[in-house]
Amino acid sequence: MTSSNIKTTSTCYPPEVVQGTHVFDILGYSKHRGLGAQSFVRSGVFSVAGHDWAILLYPDGYGVELADGMDFISAYLRLLSTGDKVHVSCDIRLVDPATGVSKSAQPALVTMRVLDPKESRVLHCMMIPRNELEGTYVKNDRLTMECVVTVRKEPRVSKTRVFPRIKVPASDIKRQLANLLHEKEGADVMFSVAGEIFTAHKVVLAMRSPVFKAELCGPMSQTGKQPIVIEDMQPDVFKAFLYFIYTDSMKGSDDLEADYQSENCEMIHHLLVAADRYDIARLKLICQSILCKNIDVRNVATTLALADQHHCDRLKDACIEFMSCLSTMNDVVATQGYQDLARTSSSILADAEGRIAKLRKCC
Template sequence: MAATRTVSTCIPVKTQGSHVFRIFGYSQHKGIGVGKFIRSGAFSVEGHDWAIRFYPDGFSQASSHCISVYLELLSKDAKVHASCVLSLVDQSTGLASSLHKTDPRMFNENDMSKFAPQEGSLISRHVFEASAYLRDDNMEIECVVTVMKDARVSETKPCPRIEVPQPDIIAHLGKLLEAKEGADVTFSVRGETFAAHKIVLAMRSLVFRAELYGPMRETAAELIQIEDMQPHVFRALLHFIYTDSLPDMDGLEGDDHREMIRHLLVAADRYAMDRLKVVCQSILSEKIDVQTVATTLGLADQHNCHMLKDACLEFINWSTMDDVASTQGFLDLKKSCPSVLVDVLLKMRTLSKS
């Protein structure tokens, strides 16, 4: 079962307000003294009162050659989470140019944090008076205050999920085999021809790669002959190469189906198709019986199918040896591969001691 995944969101909520402090007759305000200021009218943002302070002669003795601009929180005992931008307005264009920006922080009316900036918003008086911020002895200070409110958190909801379709490359490769489009190699298997694609075969089988692209490849051959395999077995081999699955074998039952899988195992071993080889071993291991175990054991030994060989030895150990020894398969195995019988005896002896 897939793990439950939910989501909630947090969205900042804020209120913004701006105030323009217009100062006429700038030159008439100069000389009021260091640390002296002109305060704008109070303006409200989200229920809190603010004002702009303008120091014509600077905030301190160290800044007496500058003008200074500050924002001040006026509301008594207020603590406000806010940010601000203080700007001078170009008198020729009407555009504001930022003089100071305070990121969101707490303003507390009871201490020095009620001011922004904290370290002075200064511009040289000489530079200011020669700029477009002063025209006809008039100037404008603009302040934008943004008050942060309690964030809005959504209800918890199931996380959106997009279902991804199952991989379909196998289906496309299967259609490629059926359509024969772009096929660049042809096999003749006992008179029946099969068109295929070299790159697909080489990708799936080291043996095919060597035959089709290796130094011993028959570059001039238009047709590759295969005489020691039945056409229906080669067809099944190709089907597995392209689709990684066995073809439909519903028409085959009992011994016919078992015989088909045996031939396919031989083909898998020949072309180094390891996964197909394991698939065939798995099927044959489920079809072992007294009449076929010896034949299957010989096949497993001949093609280095260790898992299938072990399955046969296990079956023999738990069966009546006399019944197995009376089968034609056992007699054939005794003649063709007597060394396997040694394995049988050793296995039985080992298991009997355990």
């Protein structure tokens, strides 16, 4: 099973701020007073950041100042456009007619707010005492206001891109080592197995097997050019054995156990013997696992004998547990493997029968 981790990237840029100033001149200021509570004077429509706005000035006061009986004049910014929410602030600056200099009427109200066209479209920008406004900023019945509107747009986010990466191919050392075995380049040792010649590399064999290391690199190593004769092993078994030594796998199978069923168990028997003989623990354990999965009535006695002979305690336990689960041993006793075991190694059977009796008693 493979997994991949795809890394992506995007960038959020600082929000753009757009500012516009609208100058609102109110001539005949006094004529706009006394029209009643909540009456207002509206500026012309002006545009900032793609939105339309207007200033509303309430000469007779509006809202909370009326309710509390205070004599204040208020101004509001009104959003006329429809659409999305807008982040906005408004600074009402009153122009001093004596100097021409404008001054923020109420700096505390100059904060960024959100106007939602679906709910509230007005922003309170100014609330100033009447006597201050009219005494300082109204001259010749004229009031001049500068409305500085600041709109903060939504931050721009770049398109998501796949982060650059360098793909590393799967390891092919298994294929390279298999080619090394097959092509025989640099081979420095030969074996004769039932008359068939095999070539190999001492360093690979010594690295994988302490027995081969002693035979090929130790003080008693065979250094001649003559092939080393391997007794009691068939060529096809030795070939499969060498392939495992080089690749740590069985030929034609990435899953070391999946492709081996009961019809292949004879080869697995021979490989287990070879693994025990040359002290290759992983191969020996793999062979035990395969044989354990394929235990049946016909081969359990043979497998038990093999496990005992080659010190495979876990496989031996599996055989005894299998037999303890059988309702009757008659079918096992009738097999040739059981007859051979009874004739050659009765002590193994005696030990197995004693353990089976204990297991059944526990159940």
